[in-house]
Amino acid sequence: MHLSTRFRRGQRLWLLLLPTLLWIGLLFVLPHIKLFLLSFMDRRSGAFTLANYAAFFNSSLYRNVFVRTTTFSIVTTLLTLFISFPAAFIITKVLGRKMKALALIAIVLPYWVSELIQAFTWMILFRETGVLSYLLQYLGITHHNIEFLYHNSTIVVGLVYTSLLFMTIPIINSLDTLDDSLIEAAYDLGGDFWSTMREIIIPHAAPGIMVGSIMVFMLNLGNYVTVTLLGGKNSLWFTESIYNQFIVRFNQNQGAAFGVILLTFSVLFVWIVLKITKQDLTEAM
Amino acid sequence: MPQEIDVSLVHVTKKFGDLVAVDDVSFEVPKGSFFSILGPSGSGKTTVLRMIAGFETPTSGDIYIGGERVNDVPPNKRRCNMVFQRLALFPMMDVLGNVTFGLRRRGGMSKAEMERLARKALERVGLQGLGRRKINQISGGQQQRVALARSLVLDPTVLLLDEPLGSLDLKLRQDMKLELKHLQARMGTTFVYITHDQTIALAMSDTIAVINRGKIEQIASPEELYRRPATHFVASFVGENNKLEGGRLVRMRDAQVCEVDFGGILMSGRMGEPLSPGDTVDLFIRPEMISLRPGRHESGFPGKIEEINFDGSHSLIVVNLLEGRAPITINVKLQHTEQAPEVATGDLVTLSWRWDAANAFRSPTGKEA
Numbered sequence A: 001m002h003l004s005t006r007f008r009r010g011q012r013l014w015l016l017l018l019p020t021l022l023w024i025g026l027l028f029v030l031p032h033i034k035l036f037l038l039s040f041m042d043r044r045s046g047a048f049t050l051a052n053y054a055a056f057f058n059s060s061l062y063r064n065v066f067v068r069t070t071t072f073s074i075v076t077t078l079l080t081l082f083i084s085f086p087a088a089f090i091i092t093k094v095l096g097r098k099m100k101a102l103a104l105i106a107i108v109l110p111y112w113v114s115e116l117i118q119a120f121t122w123m124i125l126f127r128e129t130g131v132l133s134y135l136l137q138y139l140g141i142t143h144h145n146i147e148f149l150y151h152n153s154t155i156v157v158g159l160v161y162t163s164l165l166f167m168t169i170p171i172i173n174s175l176d177t178l179d180d181s182l183i184e185a186a187y188d189l190g191g192d193f194w195s196t197m198r199e200i201i202i203p204h205a206a207p208g209i210m211v212g213s214i215m216v217f218m219l220n221l222g223n224y225v226t227v228t229l230l231g232g233k234n235s236l237w238f239t240e241s242i243y244n245q246f247i248v249r250f251n252q253n254q255g256a257a258f259g260v261i262l263l264t265f266s267v268l269f270v271w272i273v274l275k276i277t278k279q280d281l282t283e284a285m
Numbered sequence B: 001m002p003q004e005i006d007v008s009l010v011h012v013t014k015k016f017g018d019l020v021a022v023d024d025v026s027f028e029v030p031k032g033s034f035f036s037i038l039g040p041s042g043s044g045k046t047t048v049l050r051m052i053a054g055f056e057t058p059t060s061g062d063i064y065i066g067g068e069r070v071n072d073v074p075p076n077k078r079r080c081n082m083v084f085q086r087l088a089l090f091p092m093m094d095v096l097g098n099v100t101f102g103l104r105r106r107g108g109m110s111k112a113e114m115e116r117l118a119r120k121a122l123e124r125v126g127l128q129g130l131g132r133r134k135i136n137q138i139s140g141g142q143q144q145r146v147a148l149a150r151s152l153v154l155d156p157t158v159l160l161l162d163e164p165l166g167s168l169d170l171k172l173r174q175d176m177k178l179e180l181k182h183l184q185a186r187m188g189t190t191f192v193y194i195t196h197d198q199t200i201a202l203a204m205s206d207t208i209a210v211i212n213r214g215k216i217e218q219i220a221s222p223e224e225l226y227r228r229p230a231t232h233f234v235a236s237f238v239g240e241n242n243k244l245e246g247g248r249l250v251r252m253r254d255a256q257v258c259e260v261d262f263g264g265i266l267m268s269g270r271m272g273e274p275l276s277p278g279d280t281v282d283l284f285i286r287p288e289m290i291s292l293r294p295g296r297h298e299s300g301f302p303g304k305i306e307e308i309n310f311d312g313s314h315s316l317i318v319v320n321l322l323e324g325r326a327p328i329t330i331n332v333k334l335q336h337t338e339q340a341p342e343v344a345t346g347d348l349v350t351l352s353w354r355w356d357a358a359n360a361f362r363s364p365t366g367k368e369a
Helices: A003-037 A049-060 A060-093 A097-114 A116-127 A131-140 A152-176 A181-189 A191-222 A225-235 A236-248 A252-278 B046-054 B095-104 B111-124 B140-152 B170-187 B198-204 B222-227 B232-237
Strands: B005-016 B017-028 B034-038 B059-064 B080-083 B158-162 B188-193 B208-211 B215-220 B242-252 B256-260 B266-271 B278-284 B293-294 B301-311 B315-323 B331-335 B349-351 B358-362
Touching: A003 A252, A003 B017, A049 A060, A049 A252, A060 A097, A060 A152, A060 A191, A060 A236, A060 A252, A097 A152, A097 B198, A116 A131, A116 A152, A116 A225, A131 B080, A152 A191, A152 A225, A181 A191, A181 A236, A181 B080, A191 B095, A225 A236, A236 A252, A252 B331, B005 B046, B005 B188, B017 B046, B017 B059, B017 B188, B017 B208, B017 B215, B017 B349, B034 B046, B034 B198, B034 B315, B046 B059, B046 B080, B046 B188, B046 B208, B080 B140, B095 B140, B111 B140, B140 B170, B170 B198, B198 B222, B208 B222, B208 B232, B215 B222, B215 B232, B242 B331, B256 B278, B266 B278
Parallel strands: B034 B188, B034 B208, B080 B158, B158 B188, B266 B358
Antiparallel strands: B005 B017, B005 B059, B208 B215, B242 B256, B242 B278, B256 B266, B278 B358, B293 B349, B301 B315, B301 B349, B315 B331
């Protein structure tokens, strides 16, 4: 009887896991296997070839776009961290209960709007006839319309904005578990703001910082909407290259190879960063 | 020679909004002494400690450490260190990292020198060889010692202890209690210890300040506090006591001794505060100060044993007094010595005690029993 209940419990567990397994299997694993296979096929004959990968490594354009995407993703991740960490610290350790709830709502609220709409709002602010341009003329700082869109910095602003939530929330979570008496103890033993920050607060928040950074980096690397809308045709983001191969050139195999390169690289990058910072992924997540 | 004072509070008051957490508290802690602040939770004792440490600023009044007024000195610049209730060890560092934290902040010392001092401090608390352990790899008792070493290595003028023994189990607490006292005696550092546990305070302290509702009730040596409580609160809070409520003070025998009428039974006691005939008073009698003789005797109070609770070294015997209009129950602590009388439930016995084993205070309710 004991065995049979255990068996039934096992069955139930599988049933509960089924939606997740289907989700991951059908929407993640299968497409990626297909993508992987496609990337090694010749466009016309379907025979095995490495030409799709060779095309990437032989073209300075694709390589540069890739390096540019990565560099910008890293820069925006760091910028996001520099904005999010103080915010998370103030929310968890400085504000009272009521203000904390308000601040959290203020952080989450903008994300009730889709990324597409967020990008459009930025466009309203930044375009040649937009709010910012008008404001500068109104203040007499300039006398003609200024185009703020389609610059590198516009892309960075947009990306930082869309990623703030994903950095702030994990850091808030990790700082929440930091006992305030640890900070007091550090002060009591002669610590000042910076040494307490360096030796107590940041090490404690490291898993949250790691999770936030990984998420934001991945989101930036794979971003399409914000980058294309704010950066325009010349945004030169790697996802745009993938899109072009699939949709514009109908070269699925080339697009698949780019996709595999992006995936492999980002996983490798995260792994290296985790190794360097001596963080454990299971611990961080 | 005037005694050197390490900590002194002068008319310190702390308000949180409308709440007066600490109300006009003054005391002095002589150098090298073990000073305890004893009070129930919410009495304001933690606030007093946090004001000495610098985490709270007094609303009014002054705080001096080592003769220097420290009201405006931040906690990281005060010559006092604190052992926190939940210890607040740094889990991101090993034991040695915790102990050298303060030294590193102070600077002006080589790494080797810091580690030497830290190892010495660890040795002093009996933790040699554990420097490289992580905080979560050592036991609760060892963590206590690390917290002590972390503060003591800085050689503070005053060590503040926020009930750090509270989280330990009974046996470990007993051991640590003695060890802490010996450590304090050996090092000569001034300790200010706050606790709600009177057994700890009585066992360790040179001086105890009893605090209730933000006010100091009495500052005295443990023995004085135990034998001659100054207020009704101290009598009921410190130690076990039989509390006989609502007696009427009949007359005073002299300046110290009064006689109280409990429903026809006359008992004498020491006046803990100035009283006058006609006052409604409560009488506190220590259970271990009562002598119990089998049978009826001329002097003393006859009673019948209601219940016997064996407790190892002694028994707690519940006796109902026979005379008097209202029932009066008195607990007697009987030590199991060779001379101890053998008694059983239902036996007739006679209780007696010296007048100074009983302390009389004006009843806060004012109701006669």
